[in-house]
Amino acid sequence: MSLNLKEYPEIYIYMGESIDGKGSGEMLYLPENRPAIRYYFKNEYTFDCKSILMGRATFEEVLTADKVQKINYEGITTDNIEKKDYISELRKKTDYYYITIDKNGKLPWPKGYGLYGALYGRTIETHIITILSEDVDLKYLAYLQKIGVSYIFAGEKNIDLKIAMKKLKSLFGIEKLLCEGGPKTNELLLKENLVQKLIIVKMPVIAQPGALSIFGNAPLSKWTLESFKMLDDKNSFIMIYNIKRDS
Numbered sequence: 001m002s003l004n005l006k007e008y009p010e011i012y013i014y015m016g017e018s019i020d021g022k023g024s025g026e027m028l029y030l031p032e033n034r035p036a037i038r039y040y041f042k043n044e045y046t047f048d049c050k051s052i053l054m055g056r057a058t059f060e061e062v063l064t065a066d067k068v069q070k071i072n073y074e075g076i077t078t079d080n081i082e083k084k085d086y087i088s089e090l091r092k093k094t095d096y097y098y099i100t101i102d103k104n105g106k107l108p109w110p111k112g113y114g115l116y117g118a119l120y121g122r123t124i125e126t127h128i129i130t131i132l133s134e135d136v137d138l139k140y141l142a143y144l145q146k147i148g149v150s151y152i153f154a155g156e157k158n159i160d161l162k163i164a165m166k167k168l169k170s171l172f173g174i175e176k177l178l179c180e181g182g183p184k185t186n187e188l189l190l191k192e193n194l195v196q197k198l199i200i201v202k203m204p205v206i207a208q209p210g211a212l213s214i215f216g217n218a219p220l221s222k223w224t225l226e227s228f229k230m231l232d233d234k235n236s237f238i239m240i241y242n243i244k245r246d247s
Contacts, residue, residue: 003193008165009177012047012197013186015214016040022207023181023214033203035233040201041121047199049178051097051168052126055185059100059107065119071108071143078138081145083153087171088112088127090148096126097174101185103133103159105140112148129172131164133157161192187216196243198223204235 016036017023027033044052054062090113091097098116100107107130115125130144130151144151152171154164168174179189189195200214223241230237 005196007169008162008194009051009169009174010197011053011165011177011179011189011195012049012199013179013181013189013195013215014040014044014047014199015181015186016201016203017214018203018205018207018211020206021213021215022211023183025208025211027203027205027207027211030205032205032235035231036201036203036236038121039231039236039238044122044178044180045124047176047178047197049176050095051099051174051177053099053101053177053179053185055182056100056102056107058180058182058185059098059102062117062120063108066116068108068110071140073139073143076139076142076146078142081138081142083134083136083138083141085152085167085171086141086145086150088145088148088150091127091150091172094125094127096124097129097172098126099129099131099168099177101131101159101164103131103135103155103157105130105132105136105144109144109147109149112144112150129168131159133159159188161188161194165194181214183212183214183216186214187218190215190218190221193221197226198239198241200239200241201231202237202239 015023113127128149132151133155135157152167154160222244224244226240226242228239
């Protein structure tokens with residue numbers, strides 16, 4: 001059955017990768033890659049996308065870099081808390097969003113609005129939206145409401161990305177979404193045929209053993225090259241591909 005893409009945000013995968021297609025590990029911190037990394041963060045909002053999606057593991061790295069501590073449940077009660085979608089009043093402060101898939105509710109957000117990932121070069125304050133399964137503790141929901149994080153439900157035990165993406169568009173009006181991984185999130189979006197563009201910043205190194213492919217175990221798909229640009233360092237470049245859909 002073909003998708004009605006009008007029901008979903010337009011989704012772009014935006015990743016930096018090594019020559020051998022990997023996107024994790026020590027290579028990200030090598031001097032040779034600094035021009036590409038600077039370009040990546042400087043330009044992440046230039047694709048007409050104000051919303052960034054990352055998986056739980058990737059956001060853990062962001063929060064760790066920002067020295068965020070563990071969740072403080074002191075004084076939290078679950079009175080009147082139900083497993084229903086919740087839209088915080090803080091969403092009115094901005095139309096920029098960080099969105100994460102955190103099915104069991106683990107990420108220790110310190111607040112629902114602010115500047116996250118500043119050490120990675122980000123400069124725009126955002127509102128947090130968390131995608132959850134119903135297999136989440138009510139105490140975590142109460143915590144998110146207390147700090148002003150919005151959340152939506154998209155499955156009983158596992159996340160149904162089609163449900164999640166539809167809700168992001170219908171409840172928050174998100175028309176375009178920039179997915180910055182990790183590999184599992186990219187893989188699942190590609191499996192569901194929800195991705196329209198691949199935006200890849202290529203870095204001039206081969207990754208060390210154990211580094212992860214940026215697309216995980218995504219299925220075969222066909223793409224057409226929209227543009228190719230060499231970066232100023234003459235060692236890195238950016239490629240943009242559009243999905244080739246069967247007519």
